[in-house]
Amino acid sequence: MKDTSKHQGLRNQLAKQLEEKGIIDKNVLEAIKKIPRHLFLNSSFEDFAYLDKAFPIGAGQTISQPYTVAFQSQLLEVKKEHKILEIGTGSGYQTAVLCVMGAKVFSVERQNELFKTTSLLLPKLGIRPKHLSFGDGYKGLPQYAPFDSIIVTAGAPFIPQPLMAQLKIGGKLVIPLGEENQIMTMLVRKNETQFEKHEFGEFRFVPLLEDKN
Numbered sequence: 001m002k003d004t005s006k007h008q009g010l011r012n013q014l015a016k017q018l019e020e021k022g023i024i025d026k027n028v029l030e031a032i033k034k035i036p037r038h039l040f041l042n043s044s045f046e047d048f049a050y051l052d053k054a055f056p057i058g059a060g061q062t063i064s065q066p067y068t069v070a071f072q073s074q075l076l077e078v079k080k081e082h083k084i085l086e087i088g089t090g091s092g093y094q095t096a097v098l099c100v101m102g103a104k105v106f107s108v109e110r111q112n113e114l115f116k117t118t119s120l121l122l123p124k125l126g127i128r129p130k131h132l133s134f135g136d137g138y139k140g141l142p143q144y145a146p147f148d149s150i151i152v153t154a155g156a157p158f159i160p161q162p163l164m165a166q167l168k169i170g171g172k173l174v175i176p177l178g179e180e181n182q183i184m185t186m187l188v189r190k191n192e193t194q195f196e197k198h199e200f201g202e203f204r205f206v207p208l209l210e211d212k213n
Helices: 005-020 026-034 043-048 066-076 093-100 112-124 161-165
Strands: 055-058 061-063 083-087 104-109 131-134 147-152 167-177 182-189 195-203
Touching: 005 026, 005 066, 026 066, 026 093, 055 112, 066 093, 066 147, 066 167, 066 182, 066 195, 083 093, 093 104, 093 112, 104 112, 112 131, 161 167
Parallel strands: 083 104, 083 147, 104 131, 147 167
Antiparallel strands: 055 061, 167 182, 182 195
16 A cells, blocks of 8 residues: 655645635645545556546445545535534545544445445554444434534435434535536534525535445
8 A cells, every 4th residue: 555755746736726626725635635545446546546536436436526525525614523424435535534634524334345445444544533334324323413514425316304403503514416416505504493505516426325235
């Protein structure tokens, strides 16, 4: 598992590119510079790891485009020790970005193959989420709620009610909503019953699958 100065140079270039595309959160950019994205990909993609592109990671899933990871992370306005629920661990790259930003990450993955791979990979890279879980993301992790924020890393046809219930008052839920293409959507919990909705344009994600284990 090599991480060379060449890789570091490519990461710095990637961070610069993301900044030019409108990512201004310094903590997000620093995390992108630190995390060896090439180690989250099949070695045949290693040469392309620092392009701003999504790539397949097996089990019909993808590692998100770095811009998408950075954009969602920026929307969360992560503070140190923030308790964040991530729906869709996938490759673990988004998990790593949030951990490096100082968050306590609780993550759920419904593909057993990815769950096993990522559970082994993250500790090897010195990245330690608070909890990795194999299960149905639509249900969240009620036993660990409430969360400062919730991030969904797959396209959802609707906002799952359990996730809204697990959000702290003042907390943010960032979710790509839609079937074919998705609208990046953020809900801010105002009180027990009210949420404020914001939309941030179109993105493309693999679908969030329900109860397929």
